[in-house]
Amino acid sequence: MNQATDNLYDRIKKASNWEYNLGLTKARERDLSNAIHHLQKALRLNKHNTSARNLLGLVYYELGEVVEALSQWVISKNLDGKLNRADHFLSQIQAKPNQIENANQNIRKYNQALSYASKGSEDLAILQMQYVVSRNPNFVKGHQLLALLYLHKKEYDKVSDSLNKLLQIDKKNAVALRYQEELKDIMQSSRKLRRKEHQLTSLRKEEEIKPLVYRENTGWQIVVNILIGLGLGVAVMFFLVFPTINQQTSKENRKLILEYNDKITAKENEIEQLQAQMGSLEAAKVAAEGNLEQYTDSSSGIVAEYNFLLQAQTEYMASHRLEAFNFLAMIHPDRINDPVFLSVYQNLREVAQSDGWRYLTDAGKQALNQQDIEKARDYLTKSLSFTVHEDTLYSLGYALELMGDIASASGYYQQAIDLKPNSTSGKKAKQRMALLQTPTQ
């Protein structure tokens, strides 16, 4: 059994060697496609056939298939590490790293060209492939693709060029031979077509009818022809060209008008918004001014209140009682929130309420005697703001009576009567009331 097995192994090895020899012969004849075929068979029979593997790598390299070549040599080295020719090939490649980089670039461009072609961008694919085959003239697949693209674009002379280059590398490349056949058929059909056309043209020439004799126009006829031509030209310009130009211009103008309208509308909107803003700013300004006036008005503002208090306090300290209480009566305490202010005010008011009012009442009576009724009324009203006394009520009633305001005067008289009817002022008030109620004759 072992001997039979050994015989079998031997026969397999022999078959492998036989395929290798065939592959070698084909490679020498530059029939690289068939060389690959036989060498692959050799390796399927015996993968340890180092010579076949190394030759296969070499053939791949010659066809521009660098990756395939490297793969075979690396596998060869791994399977048979002793004195292997693959070492030499690999070190040759490694010694030129640029070569590997160039080869890689070419591969990428080839793949890109394939992608362009499949997407319908044949022109781009052609440009890529022209670059690739110029840098790698042995790249058979590249020539094949380029030939196909030229065939598709009907650039038949370029097809022929690519195929010739390809067949110099790989004499019996099946794809190239097929494309060549295709090209031959196309050229033949084209020649037949041209022959037929030529025949037809010849026939037409023979059957050509001789034209009538043609005489040149002379003199005034030429002028008339020129004038007619000019007229036609003007008519064409007038009826065809100008309207088109005008239409185009109108269209452009309309477009411009629309654009400007939009701009104007946008600006108008902006103006409206700004005006609205201005309005609210104005209102805010007026309100702010109002607030400021409230504070700064010398007669009624808050500053004025502080002023009055200050003066009241100053006059009081200077023992000018009348002046002090006069100022005090001018204060509106409800306008002030300041507790210090209110405290000072309250102190002075308490004094005014207790006996300070008398200064004002006396001043009012004195003014009455002096016939200064306005002043009298002022003093007496202020006095009443501190304390309601029948004396003040009567005096104010009298001042109003003298001013002609009988109704108000009666009112004050009545108040005096109601307050202290039996006082001196009360009695005087009754007398005055009686007089006022007596009809005049």
Added chain:
Amino acid sequence: MIDFEKELEKFSPSLEINEVEDSILNSDLTDMSDILRELLNEMEEKR
């Protein structure tokens, strides 16, 4: 008549240099000797 699209489909992208390792690893190195050896082993096991 060559159909451009069909012909184009026959073209496959080439491997780049950095794909050498994958190419080697994916290579089927089974040869006739391996198949024969397997057959013999099976025969031995059946015995």
